[in-house]
Amino acid sequence: MLEQKIMIAPSMLASDFSRIGEEVCRVVEAGADLIHLDVMDGHFVPNLTMGPQLIKSIRSYTDLPFDVHLMLAEPQAYIDAFVDAGADLITVHIELEDQFPTIIDQIKSRNVKAGIALRPKTPVAVVEPYLGDIDLVLPMSVEPGFGGQSFRMDTLDKIDRLRQLIQTRKVNVAIEVDGGINQETAALVGRCGATILVAGTAIFGRDDLRGAIRTLRQAASSG
Ligand code: DX5
Ligand code: ZN
Numbered sequence: 001m002l003e004q005k006i007m008i009a010p011s012m013l014a015s016d017f018s019r020i021g022e023e024v025c026r027v028v029e030a031g032a033d034l035i036h037l038d039v040m041d042g043h044f045v046p047n048l049t050m051g052p053q054l055i056k057s058i059r060s061y062t063d064l065p066f067d068v069h070l071m072l073a074e075p076q077a078y079i080d081a082f083v084d085a086g087a088d089l090i091t092v093h094i095e096l097e098d099q100f101p102t103i104i105d106q107i108k109s110r111n112v113k114a115g116i117a118l119r120p121k122t123p124v125a126v127v128e129p130y131l132g133d134i135d136l137v138l139p140m141s142v143e144p145g146f147g148g149q150s151f152r153m154d155t156l157d158k159i160d161r162l163r164q165l166i167q168t169r170k171v172n173v174a175i176e177v178d179g180g181i182n183q184e185t186a187a188l189v190g191r192c193g194a195t196i197l198v199a200g201t202a203i204f205g206r207d208d209l210r211g212a213i214r215t216l217r218q219a220a221s222s223g
Contacts (some may be wrong), residue, residue, distance in 0.1 A: 001065050001088065001113065002135055002174040006220045007033035007196045008213050009067050009176070012058075013049060014147045014200030020054070023204070024061040030209035031217075034067040034089075036178070036198045038147075039082070043073040044093065045145035052078065052085035059086035067091070067198075069117065069178065071144050076103050083110040091115030091138050091176075094126050104133050115176065119144060120152050124161045131171050136196070137162055141189075142179030147200040151180030156192050163193035183219045190220030 010032050015023035024035060040049040055066065065088035072078060075092045076099050082090055090107050094100065094116050107114040115136035116127050120143060127137055139158040142149035159175055166173050176196035177189045186197055197220055199212075206212040 002196070004195060006190060006217050008203075008216055009034035009036040009196055009198045010203045010209075010213070011036040011038060011147060011178070011198050011200035013038045014204040016204075021058050021061050024058050026209055027203065027213070028062045028064055030203075031213045032064060034065050034196065035062065036067045036069060037087075039068060039070050039072060040145065041072040041074075044096075045071045047145045052081040055082065055087065056085040065089060067176075067196075069138070069198075075099065076106060079103070079106050079110065083107075083112055087112055089113040089115060089136065091117050091136065093117045093119065093144075094130075095119055095122060097126075101130060101133065104130060108133070117144070117178075118158070120155065124158050124165070127162070128165060131165065131169050131173055134173055136174045136176050137166075138176040138178055140179055141177050141181070141185070144179075149180055151182075151185040156188055159189060159192035159194050181216065183215050186216045186219035187222065190222070194220070 010027040040047045042048045067089045068082050068087040069091045104114050113135040117138040141151050141155040175194045177194040178198035181197050181199040182202040203212045
């Protein structure tokens with residue numbers, strides 16, 4: 001599911017929620033590799049978005065993997081609900097240290113892939129102890145909570161260091177980047193070693209979704 005090639009994960013947060021099922025179909029037809037779903041609880045981040053019920057309601061629209069990014073203060077209470085709703089990959093934030101490593105075990109015990117996300121100010125070193133247990137690491141390139149923000153250039157150094165750590169440890173962990181991804185920043189993160197690019201505004205903000213996805217993929221591949 002998480003291959004070495006560049007994968008594009010449209011963030012449904014930037015889609016038209018009044019017809020989100022059709023929006024999923026549009027990005028699938030346009031060449032998406034994963035469907036990125038941002039779950040926010042108004043505590044871990046100052047915004048509210050979607051829950052398992054909504055995710056379950058769009059599960060039948062595609063076979064593409066659902067990449068569920070949990071921005072919740074108490075994710076442990078909801079892992080089973082998101083797996084039951086159809087998540088294929090669940091990413092939780094490392095800032096909730098008291099819930100680690102149990103939560104990774106909880107995700108893996110349900111046979112879905114597990115990822116760890118870092119807020120922009122969280123140092124890469126805190127993820128190191130878990131690199132052998134996870135499938136993906138997600139250094140956030142904006143403060144989580146909202147789409148449409150500008151990419152933080154200090155993310156590039158974090159991607160670089162994560163790639164080095166992953167190579168040194170010889171583990172199979174993909175690097176995903178989320179926030180402010182556009183044609184220019186896709187090239188930069190691709191060059192540093194990110195292979196999964198989440199994009200909301202850069203995809204749904206354009207009429208030609210296929211062209212938008214192709215542009216990001218090419219930029220990241222040539223970066
Ligand atoms: C922010 C979310 C992102 C967001 C990205 O907390 O995790 O997935 O939707 O949106 P853009 O691509 O518009 O920065
Ligand atoms: Zn996200």
